[in-house]
Amino acid sequence: MEWDDGVATTPPLGWNSYDSFNWNVTEEQVKANADYMRDNLRQHGWRYVVVDWAWYYPGQGTGSPNQDADFQPRLRTDEGGLLWPDTTRFPSAVGANGFKPLADYVHAAGLQFGLHLMRGIPRQVVADDLPVPGANCGAREIANSTTAAWLNLNQGLDMTNPCAQAYLDAQFDLLASWGVDYVKVDDIAAPTYHQAEVEGYRLAIRRSGRPMVLSLSPGPTSTDNGAHVADNATMWRVVNDLWDDWSSLDALFERLHAWTPHRRPGAWPDPDMIPIGRLSQQGPFGPPRYSDLTPDEQRTLMTLWSITRSPLMWGGDLTRNRESELALMTNAAVLAVDQHSLDNRQLFGGTHTAWTADVPGSPDKYLALFNRGNGDATVSASLADLGIGSATVVDLWSGANLGTVSGTLSRSLPAHGSGLYRLTPQATAPGDQR
Structure with a gap:
């Protein structure tokens, strides 16, 4: 029990x-x-x-x-x-x-x-x-x-x-x-x-x-x-x-x-x-x-x-x-x-790691990107893996609106750095039924 x-x-x-x-x-x-x-x-x-x-x-x-x-x-x-x-x-x-x-x-x-x-x-x-x-x-x-x-x-x-x-x-x-x-x-x-x-x-x-x-x-x-x-x-x-x-x-x-x-x-x-x-x-x-x-x-x-x-x-x-x-x-x-957040899960691991989660009562997604390497690097995640074709992106740490992205969200991150974002879908990924 x-x-x-x-x-x-x-x-x-x-x-x-x-x-x-x-x-x-x-x-x-x-x-x-x-x-x-x-x-x-x-x-x-x-x-x-x-x-x-x-x-x-x-x-x-x-x-x-x-x-x-x-x-x-x-x-x-x-x-x-x-x-x-x-x-x-x-x-x-x-x-x-x-x-x-x-x-x-x-x-x-x-x-x-x-x-x-x-x-x-x-x-x-x-x-x-x-x-x-x-x-x-x-x-x-x-x-x-x-x-x-x-x-x-x-x-x-x-x-x-x-x-x-x-x-x-x-x-x-x-x-x-x-x-x-x-x-x-x-x-x-x-x-x-x-x-x-x-x-x-x-x-x-x-x-x-x-x-x-x-x-x-x-x-x-x-x-x-x-x-x-x-x-x-x-x-x-x-x-x-x-x-x-x-x-x-x-x-x-x-x-x-x-x-x-x-x-x-x-x-x-x-x-x-x-x-x-x-x-x-x-x-x-x-x-x-x-x-x-x-x-x-x-x-x-x-x-x-x-x-x-x-x-x-x-x-x-x-x-x-x-x-x-x-x-x-x-x-x-x-x-x-x-x-x-809900359904928190790793998208991929390794030197570049990404986690995602659902926003309750919303089609939006949270996305965390991590650069675990020892130098600056660009970390990318496919929006299709989130069931999204394009989305507006807000940086949760700064509050900045990063505009609309399609296909892939890529961010330049410092060594041992990270980013945390909220994605609001503008279109679903082709073939996605969620």
Whole structure:
């Protein structure tokens, strides 16, 4: 049975703290990014404000937030082993508040609040054999030996034991009480696809009574699991962590094409956070910087994400945006492609790549052209492949009317550059009956 609760019928648009703040993000930084989204992005459809990993790990630091052999430093949990926010970085979470004050702040801005979870149950909870809330089991009965290679805080759940589902249900009841709208679950989609646990998280969301986006991480999720993941998650990573270099971006063309059979409303292949803007201010990758992607490469990323209807989860610190970043995020014609186009598909691949999509309620077509080569080149697409003989063409990035073309649309594009166009047919291609 597919995901059908009305969440994310269009690809989610939002911000995630990881690319800029690693695990160190503070409540004030989250609020500042929410304020920016409220004032600059909300009217363009941007909604989600997501706190990434280890929000229950004490303090701040430059290393990875692991525990030592004695489970130090201790994570903040309650007597049932459920995770609670660290009060050093999230002071409003003191006592029994949890994330409710911060979620209320985000909601008051007309936005939605999300957070990150590692798959499973904290290892310290298993070691202490805390009672599972609402079940006659201890934590040791529901855990298995699997853990993430990059973070040792959790171990997996044995979903053959009903008490494992009870633990997830209790965690998601707590998240629902805080007002959480989006949960990114890590160490679940790759390198191993944990099918039973995917189903467990989906069921826990359903039982919580609060609609939530379920985002699976990391990648690359195997297309062999395509039918299952599309039925059980809202979005899932198609690559491992994406950073601001051309080769990583270029590799996504093939991955997003491969996922085309499984892309549908409520089920979105996810090419990861967008590494544009001010990055890695406190880790996790490289020095503090503005994105190393060139302006042409940044536009190519946004063009590819839009024509493939990918989630747009921004990674840069919004408060440090310049006019160039804001312009990439607020082009209404481009965002309409991401949010509302249909039958998105690759026309041809390779050094020159083209994607097309239908415009709802219209005979018009969207066309994206990409020059993935290292020098300037002319990229051409046959209008007949779109069922069109001639068409007027509008450049969606600039808004310029490019006039009428017949037979072939050809554009000179810079290295790693792209164009995104709307074609309004003036004549259909000979023999085309659409």
